[in-house]
Amino acid sequence: MTDILFLAWRYLAHNRVKTAVLVGSIMLIVYLPVALRVLVTQSATELTARAEATPLLVGAKGSPLELALSSLYFSADTPELTTHAQATRIADTGYATAIPLYVRFTARTQPIVGTTLDYFDFRSLRLAEGRTIAMLGECVLGSRAAEKLEAGVGDSVVSSPESVFDIAGVYPLKMHVVGVLEPTFTADDEAVFVDLKTTWIIQGLVHGHQDLAAPEAAPGVLAREGDRIIANASVVQYTEITPDNIDTFHFHGSVDDYPISAVIAVPHDLRSGTILMGRYEAPDEPMQILKPTTVIDELLGTIFTVQNFVVAGMLLVGIAALATASLVFILSLRLRKREIETMARIGGSRLRVAGVLVTEIAVVIGMSVALAGVLTVLTARFAPAVVRVLLLQ
Amino acid sequence: MTEGRSTMRHLLCALLILSIVIIGCGSKETADPQAVDQPPTDRLVVATVNYPLAYFADRLGGDLVEVVFPAPAGEDPVFWSPDTETIAEYQAADLILLNGAGYAKWVERTTLPASKMVDTSAAFADRYLEIEGTVTHSHGPEGEHEHQGWAFTTWLDPTLAIEHARAVAAALADALPDAPQAEIAERLAGLEADLTTLDERYAAAAQTIGDEPLLFSHPVYQYFIARYGLDGHQVHWEPDVEPDGTAWAELGHHLDHHDAAWMIWEGEPLDSTTVALAERGITSIVFDPCGNRPTEGSWLAVMQTNATHLERVAESIAAES
Numbered sequence: 001m002t003d004i005l006f007l008a009w010r011y012l013a014h015n016r017v018k019t020a021v022l023v024g025s026i027m028l029i030v031y032l033p034v035a036l037r038v039l040v041t042q043s044a045t046e047l048t049a050r051a052e053a054t055p056l057l058v059g060a061k062g063s064p065l066e067l068a069l070s071s072l073y074f075s076a077d078t079p080e081l082t083t084h085a086q087a088t089r090i091a092d093t094g095y096a097t098a099i100p101l102y103v104r105f106t107a108r109t110q111p112i113v114g115t116t117l118d119y120f121d122f123r124s125l126r127l128a129e130g131r132t133i134a135m136l137g138e139c140v141l142g143s144r145a146a147e148k149l150e151a152g153v154g155d156s157v158v159s160s161p162e163s164v165f166d167i168a169g170v171y172p173l174k175m176h177v178v179g180v181l182e183p184t185f186t187a188d189d190e191a192v193f194v195d196l197k198t199t200w201i202i203q204g205l206v207h208g209h210q211d212l213a214a215p216e217a218a219p220g221v222l223a224r225e226g227d228r229i230i231a232n233a234s235v236v237q238y239t240e241i242t243p244d245n246i247d248t249f250h251f252h253g254s255v256d257d258y259p260i261s262a263v264i265a266v267p268h269d270l271r272s273g274t275i276l277m278g279r280y281e282a283p284d285e286p287m288q289i290l291k292p293t294t295v296i297d298e299l300l301g302t303i304f305t306v307q308n309f310v311v312a313g314m315l316l317v318g319i320a321a322l323a324t325a326s327l328v329f330i331l332s333l334r335l336r337k338r339e340i341e342t343m344a345r346i347g348g349s350r351l352r353v354a355g356v357l358v359t360e361i362a363v364v365i366g367m368s369v370a371l372a373g374v375l376t377v378l379t380a381r382f383a384p385a386v387v388r389v390l391l392l393q
Numbered sequence: 394m395t396e397g398r399s400t401m402r403h404l405l406c407a408l409l410i411l412s413i414v415i416i417g418c419g420s421k422e423t424a425d426p427q428a429v430d431q432p433p434t435d436r437l438v439v440a441t442v443n444y445p446l447a448y449f450a451d452r453l454g455g456d457l458v459e460v461v462f463p464a465p466a467g468e469d470p471v472f473w474s475p476d477t478e479t480i481a482e483y484q485a486a487d488l489i490l491l492n493g494a495g496y497a498k499w500v501e502r503t504t505l506p507a508s509k510m511v512d513t514s515a516a517f518a519d520r521y522l523e524i525e526g527t528v529t530h531s532h533g534p535e536g537e538h539e540h541q542g543w544a545f546t547t548w549l550d551p552t553l554a555i556e557h558a559r560a561v562a563a564a565l566a567d568a569l570p571d572a573p574q575a576e577i578a579e580r581l582a583g584l585e586a587d588l589t590t591l592d593e594r595y596a597a598a599a600q601t602i603g604d605e606p607l608l609f610s611h612p613v614y615q616y617f618i619a620r621y622g623l624d625g626h627q628v629h630w631e632p633d634v635e636p637d638g639t640a641w642a643e644l645g646h647h648l649d650h651h652d653a654a655w656m657i658w659e660g661e662p663l664d665s666t667t668v669a670l671a672e673r674g675i676t677s678i679v680f681d682p683c684g685n686r687p688t689e690g691s692w693l694a695v696m697q698t699n700a701t702h703l704e705r706v707a708e709s710i711a712a713e714s
Contacts, residue, residue, distance in 0.1 A: 087507075097508045117484060117506040133504045134480040195504040246502050247474070 008359035026368035029318040033311045035379045040307045042383040044300045051292035056265040061288045068295040071262040073187040074111035078104045085256035087263045095272035099264040102199040107157045110145040113191040114199030130179030137241030140179040142189040159202045173202045174240040208238040208249035440486035442497040443470045443684050445548040448692035449561045453580045474499045488568050494521050496545040513560035522615045544615035551592035594700040601707035606653040626651045632660040678702045
């Protein structure tokens with residue numbers, strides 16, 4: 001048996017290039033469908049994990065997928081906006097903790113996520129350095145946001161205008177970085193977290209400006225009629241919140257009328273969640289409530305369907321490649337006719353000669369499968385990191 | 394033949410080592426760093442924005458709660474602004490009691506956990522009184538808007554103070570589901586009884602005072618005046634500041650159509666002011682709103698002293714008539 005193995009090995013070693021091509025081809029035929037399945041499964045796990053960790057989402061009626069992707073991954077277009085009254089509505093039911101989100105603005109490429117401190121507890125976000133947000137105009141950066149914006153505690157980041165053509169829009173807000181979060185390998189790493197009220201400042205709904213009753217503001221005042229002061233647009237509005245001007249920042253009207261993009265509802269128990277969902281069943285209800293897992297499962301269903309087509313295609317290619325490999329082996333036998341005859345003449349029985357040839361094929365297939373196995377293990381090992389990076393791009 | 398076997402052995406070894414490396418390179422658990430939230434304490438930590446709420450929380454919660462009211466002595470909590478360390482204290486609390494009615498504007502400008510905040514006047518928001526002299530202004534594309542303001546010293550009406558106390562009790566009961574609820578209810582009943590007695594004393598004194606004109610040194614008595622139907626006029630004097638000529642002139646103007654013989658102060662006025670007022674036939678008394686912790690006694694004790702002072706006014710008016 002050793003001599004058969006030796007002869008087969010020597011043949012393969014002598015024809016290194018041919019062997020390498022065969023091993024590489026068969027290895028890819030085995031590895032690619034398996035690796036694709038591993039990566040897709042891992043992607044599904046990552047997507048589902050974030051969705052499973054978010055019990056319920058409430059937002060204005062519109063695309064459920066947009067609402068879920070915007071609220072979970074801070075990607076996709078901003079969904080239909082609603083008002084803060086919806087967060088109050090959920091909190092007032094007593095069935096769930098309401099965590100409002102306003103995901104609309106960016107600081108360069110990074111999403112600015114306006115929320116409350118409850119979000120940090122909800123997602124178990126931990127500070128790598130600094131402290132959490134305490135005042136208007138402060139922000140906490142996710143780990144990758146800090147890298148991409150090249151900012152740390154003590155630095156500043158500036159909100160980006162929604163449109164370069166929005167010349168009548170509000171000025172960008174300079175925000176102070178007071179903390180950087182530890183990596184979580186989720187969308188939170190990409191975010192610039194601010195207080196909900198800071199996003200309203202970015203939008204220009206909450207603002208600070210000169211005291212119009214003060215003499216310094218006189219050039220900007222058009223008219224005074226009793227308690228009514230009319231000023232022109234030259235009134236200085238602050239684009240950075242400092243201890244000196246923070247007291248001038250003010251709201252107009254009720255906070256409940258201010259915009260948000262979604263509310264994460266965290267029910268106190270299963271029953272509370274069911275009752276809460278029932279509250280949004282009315283046909284004239286302008287809001288939608290959804291379980292993110294349902295939306296993500298639908299999305300994954302589509303991904304898996306596409307994956308099945310890809311795998312089927314790969315299998316067809318694989319069959320063609322195997323047929324080609326078989327052809328290579330058959331042609332190889334013809335080319336080796338004299339070699340086979342020589343082996344017979346020096347005393348090799350037909351069985352032993354056939355053994356050598358079969359062993360050569362077995363070694364090639366064995367090496368291909370072993371290599372594919374090693375690559376699959378490597379893929380499975382590093383898939384979470386790869387998928388997280390890919391998903392966060 | 395030996396060379397071939399050696400090559401095979403090398404290949405097998407390489408595969409074995411590769412397998413060991415793959416299996417061995419597992420991710421290491423990171424050390425548990427400092428969490429954003431603070432470690433829990435045994436007692437419920439309740440932070441408040443003023444002293445009346447601190448008093449209610451302390452009285453209703455007893456040993457179950459640790460009340461945090463960090464405004465420095467001598468500061469008016471309504472205009473005080475905490476620094477970031479103090480804000481962190483509020484953030485770390487289990488429950489944050491707000492007065493509502495726009496009290497403590499700093500809350501709007503800071504980041505506090507929404508799920509822990511309780512507006513203790515939300516139940517009677519429709520009874521807020523608007524501050525006179527609201528400024529309306531307009532500028533830029535958003536057009537005209539008002540800086541509307543509510544009177545915020547709600548607790549000076551004991552019936553509203555009872556509403557505050559009920560909201561505090563409900564918040565404590567929610568936050569302490571395993572605590573003996575009957576105990577909290579019993580304490581609430583005791584506090585409500587004290588506040589009702591206070592209301593009766595105020596009401597009796599106010600009935601005697603009737604429509605006798607009164608001056609109030611500061612615009613913080615709106616709810617008190619409204620509750621008891623007093624003929625009160627509020628000026629804007631500080632007890633520790635000597636009124637200037639303009640202030641006296643304005644007072645004279647007020648007295649022309651509001652002939653008050655009593656001026657009710659937030660704190661003890663300067664002797665010189667008391668004398669100057671007395672020369673104009675105005676007697677000074679103190680009715681402390683007690684928004685911050687008093688130097689001695691409790692909030693209820695201060696309110697009872699206020700009642701005593703008001704009763705003196707009533708007795709004096711009754712004697713004169």
